[in-house]
Amino acid sequence: MGLDLPASVSYERLQAPFESASDALARFDERLRSSPVAEAFALRAHFNDACAALWRAGEFVQLEDLVLHDAGMDVRTPTHELVRAHAVLLTRRRIADREPAWALTTEGLANLRGAGRPHDAVSEPTIGSGAMDEVADGELDDEDGETIITGEFAEIDELLARTSRPIERIQPAPLKRDDSGLVYDEDWDDEARVAEWRQRLGGTQNLPPLMAASIALDAWEEIEPLQRSAWLGPLLAAALLRSRGKTRHCLTALHSGFRQAKYRRVGRDDFESRLIAFACAIETMAKADSKELDRLTLARELLLRKCKGRRTNSRMPQLVDLCLASPVVTVPLAAKELRVSQQAATQMIDELSSNLRELTGRGRYRAWAVM
Template identity: 30%
Template sequence: MDASVEGLFLNLARAEDSVSRLDARAQTCGFAEGWATRVDFMEANAWGWLSGEIVDMEDLILHDAEMDARLPDQALRATYGLVRARRRARGLGPELLTAQGAAWLSGHRGEAPALPPSPLAAAAGPDGSAAGHRDLIAELVHQVRTLSRGETADALEAVDEWIQWTRRLPERAPALLRAALALEGWRLVNPLPRQNYVGGVMVAHALRASGRTRSCLLGLEAPRRTKLQPPRGFIAATTVARLAYWLNVIAVGAEMGLGEIKRLELARQVVLRRVGDRRADDRSADLVDLLLARPLVSAPMAAKHLGVAGHTARRLLANLGASVMEVSGRSRYRAWRL
């Protein structure tokens, strides 16, 4: 078997394992909603970094809480769009996978119409022989070459063409391999350059809607920040190398999500053990829930969440111990994280 094809299927095996472990762990996670919210903010922050829209995590979180420290600028609004898109995606099923759904994710008004099951639905794996692998990859490469690129001026028509193209992908290919191909196709078409995160959200949503992932919406932007694109290889790199790259992104994203769950679980146990013997009306446990749901928490956010005064919120934060760290280094507008 060709070395590049063998490497592609090794990346596929790693992605399958990582995604399955993350999904299984998320199903039993006691703070799955809080973890998903954290991933939304981390994804938005990473997408902004990749797109040249550098936005502080604290500004994103304060904007979400409607407690902006300053007037939101265009970069903040654009980056926050990914947080909104991921939240919208978690609330809908396969009906989101339309051109109208993509417009809705990108911030336009309107509702997504009904749609048949996802084109990225789980399917049986390919023939396990080397010849079967080569035939499958040759078919996928051919599908990429048939993709229309930049031939439609209307963005929603281009999105619809991409969706129709994903439905023609061979069903015998594993779901994650088709997801990688769909991500590469979205990159080539680039129908929404100002909201290019929409393609990743739609692919992650399709995997969840089809049942490949049941308890999580995969993050694809944060791993791209640590696993950058192949060197100037958009044209030079082969389609096989591009697919291997996207599978690597999926695997790294799942591993990052699993690592974050494990870290938060350990920190949660340490903090709850510290506050476990306090009186029944103590609000520390509720504060821990907020810390699990947000990468950063300010005193006004904690006060609003708990319904207490600002100085009480600061005292509760200070009493949670070393697992809760102050990260702002300021005397005013202080922020903490778990």
């Protein structure tokens, strides 16, 4: 096959689980291509994967807290875990919105880990540098046709030049990190570790996409390139699948896949067992996502029945889209997104209540989700 695998790895043992996982992932991606709820599924996957990333790190974040925090409508002070989950959420959105291979480039990876270098500010012509030069050369005034005396506006020209120079030199301040040794390891060389991981990544070019992603993720967890943002590895592996054309319509939620799988990585597992576990997690995730797609499709059909016979400017269809795209919906959130009063939002949610599940069971701070 010409695969760049270590000699100790048996391709015959890897063939069956990887083919099964590849078929399951391809079938799901093709279903997503023509699904009417594809966009809503992708938006939900961002939230679920962010919570799963914190779960894998041993921390717990409520899904509804993350939704409200992302909307800027926190009901309590955000915790450190919630802020980290939101960082995962924003990173997933950045990767999904860019070109498929952007996250794996040198510039993309540097931006994602906060190590991007600020670009030099480009000097643009100012009022005092271009227009005044023309005036100083003896340009005619449009109103009276008289020649402006050279040096008449010299003081104004000098003042504008002095104020423009400091502005041109302003650059974005680089991110600061704690170098005291109390938070970060002083001997930890991020640049060298990232370079080593990129070298491992380059050795997977001749491998099938799914196997290349598994080796890239295994190398990330072994090398540990970043002291912080360790959750970035599965996102880069998902970007690799997307850049290789294995998934064209979604950014694979690998954190959610590992959360659903029974396998838990331990130090004594050999390389071959870890690759097989990755394939099994992908297959489990693809099957679970297919069921979620069926659930959202059915929920959409039931909710749209409530919109029949309404006036053309009704906000009910928009509320249906919000209920499908957001894992949790509250009255203030619906009012903000639909730009209606909270009373109108409450009334519309009550009309859809037969197809929504009330999560809190309280009189205040109520939340709903699609059944």
